[in-house]
Amino acid sequence: MKLTATKVDKVKPRSKDAKYTDGRGLYLLVKMTGGKYWRLSYRHLNKQKTIALGVYPDVSLALAREKAAEAKKMIAAGEDPAQIKKARRVNKIEDSQNTLHAISTEWFEIKMGDKSDGHRKRAWRLLEREILPYLGSHEIRSISANELLVPLRKIENKGNLETAHRAKQTIGQILRYAVATGRADRDCSVDLKGALKTPKEKHRAAITSPDELGQLLYTMDQYGGGIVVKTALLLTPHFFLRPGEIRHLKWSDINWKEKRIEVPKEIMKMDFPHIVPLSTQTFAILEEYSRMSPKRSIYVFPSARGASRPLSDNGVRTAFRSMGYDNDTVCPHGFRSTARTLLDEELGFRIDFIEHQLAHAVRDVNGRAYNRTTHLQERARMMQKWSDYLDSLKQKAKKKIDEKRKSL
Numbered sequence: 001m002k003l004t005a006t007k008v009d010k011v012k013p014r015s016k017d018a019k020y021t022d023g024r025g026l027y028l029l030v031k032m033t034g035g036k037y038w039r040l041s042y043r044h045l046n047k048q049k050t051i052a053l054g055v056y057p058d059v060s061l062a063l064a065r066e067k068a069a070e071a072k073k074m075i076a077a078g079e080d081p082a083q084i085k086k087a088r089r090v091n092k093i094e095d096s097q098n099t100l101h102a103i104s105t106e107w108f109e110i111k112m113g114d115k116s117d118g119h120r121k122r123a124w125r126l127l128e129r130e131i132l133p134y135l136g137s138h139e140i141r142s143i144s145a146n147e148l149l150v151p152l153r154k155i156e157n158k159g160n161l162e163t164a165h166r167a168k169q170t171i172g173q174i175l176r177y178a179v180a181t182g183r184a185d186r187d188c189s190v191d192l193k194g195a196l197k198t199p200k201e202k203h204r205a206a207i208t209s210p211d212e213l214g215q216l217l218y219t220m221d222q223y224g225g226g227i228v229v230k231t232a233l234l235l236t237p238h239f240f241l242r243p244g245e246i247r248h249l250k251w252s253d254i255n256w257k258e259k260r261i262e263v264p265k266e267i268m269k270m271d272f273p274h275i276v277p278l279s280t281q282t283f284a285i286l287e288e289y290s291r292m293s294p295k296r297s298i299y300v301f302p303s304a305r306g307a308s309r310p311l312s313d314n315g316v317r318t319a320f321r322s323m324g325y326d327n328d329t330v331c332p333h334g335f336r337s338t339a340r341t342l343l344d345e346e347l348g349f350r351i352d353f354i355e356h357q358l359a360h361a362v363r364d365v366n367g368r369a370y371n372r373t374t375h376l377q378e379r380a381r382m383m384q385k386w387s388d389y390l391d392s393l394k395q396k397a398k399k400k401i402d403e404k405r406k407s408l
Helices: 005-010 061-076 081-090 100-111 117-135 145-157 161-180 188-192 210-221 227-239 243-247 280-292 315-322 334-345 351-357 376-407
Strands: 018-023 026-030 036-044 047-056 260-263 274-277 306-310
Touching: 005 061, 018 061, 026 061, 036 061, 036 081, 047 061, 047 081, 061 081, 081 100, 100 117, 100 161, 117 145, 117 161, 145 161, 145 188, 161 188, 210 227, 210 334, 210 376, 227 243, 227 280, 227 315, 227 334, 227 376, 243 315, 274 376, 280 376, 334 351, 334 376, 351 376
Parallel strands: none
Antiparallel strands: 018 026, 026 036, 036 047, 260 274
C-alpha cells in the first residue's frame, strides 16, 4: 500500500530501524533515533543499489516521488543515479545550476572516464576553448539551435571545419546526457544538420597493390613487439573496424559460440551495433591470445599503462613506424580502404556486402537502413575469403623473399 502524507508525518520510531514502502523501490527509512530518510532501491548493471533522496520533512512525500521518478528516468537511459549524484557533489553542482558548463563537467567525468588521456584532453580542450566561453553560463534547457550555431560558426570561419563538426557532435552527446538525466527536453543539435560546411574528405594512406600488401603482411608477421600490440596489429587487416573500435573491444564483445564479435553501438562511429564474423584464422588468433594474455582487463587490448585503459591510439601506428612504414604509406585506418578496394576489384564481392561490413550507413532500395544481421551469412563467407586471400598474399611474399635469400 502506498504511503500518504499523513502516515509519513505520524509514523513513530520503533526499537529498531523500519522501512515503509511507497512502491517501485521508494521507501521511508525510519531510524530508531527518530530520523526519517527517503531511499530508492534499484538495480543497475545487475547490481542492487540504493540512493538517498533526502530527509523528511525537508523532502515531502510528493517531492520524494518526483526525485524517484527522475532517478528512474536515468536508470531507464542506462545511467546510474548514484554515480551521477556523486559527480554533482564532487563538482558542487546543484539542481538549480543546470548550466552547460556544469553538466558538461558532469558528463565528462562520467562518460569520458574510460577514454585515453589524449582523447580526454582533446575533448575538454575543445569545450573549454570553443564552446563554454560563449554558452557555459546558459541554463542548458534554454539553449536553442541558433545559439549553439554561433560558436560553431566561429570555428568554421577559422577554416577548422572538422573541429566544428567534432564540437557539434560533442555538444550533442552532452545534450542527450542532459535529456537522459532530466535536465533538458531535447537535443537541439540535431536541428543543425546541414548547417555547417562539409570538410573535404582526407584519404588515409592505404596499400591497394596485392604484391605490396603481401609484403606488408609478411613484415607484420615478423614484428617482435609485445603480444597485445602484435595481436591488434595482426587482426587489424582482417576486421575492417576503425582503430578506435578495435582498441575499445572488450572480452564480453566476443561471442565464442557463434564465432563473431558483437560490437556495441557505444563504440561504433555510426552509433549502431555491429557484427564482425570471425574467419577461422582470426578465431584461432583470438583463441591463442586469450590463453596467453592474462585477463587483467575488461579490454581485449589493454594499455601498458594500466588495465583500466584500452591500448593507446598510437600503439599499432607506432608498430608500423618501427617496421619502416611512414604515415604517408600505411596507417591502421587505411586497411578499411584496402579491404573495400580489393574485395571489389580482386575478389568480386558485392559492394553492399562490403559497405555493410565496413559499418557504413547502407540502405536498401526502399531507403530502410539494414540492421546488423543483414546479409550476415554472405558477410561471414566474405570475411573467410578475405582472410584466405590475405594469407595467400603473405605466403606469396614469403616465397619471393625465401627465393631471393637462396639466390644470394
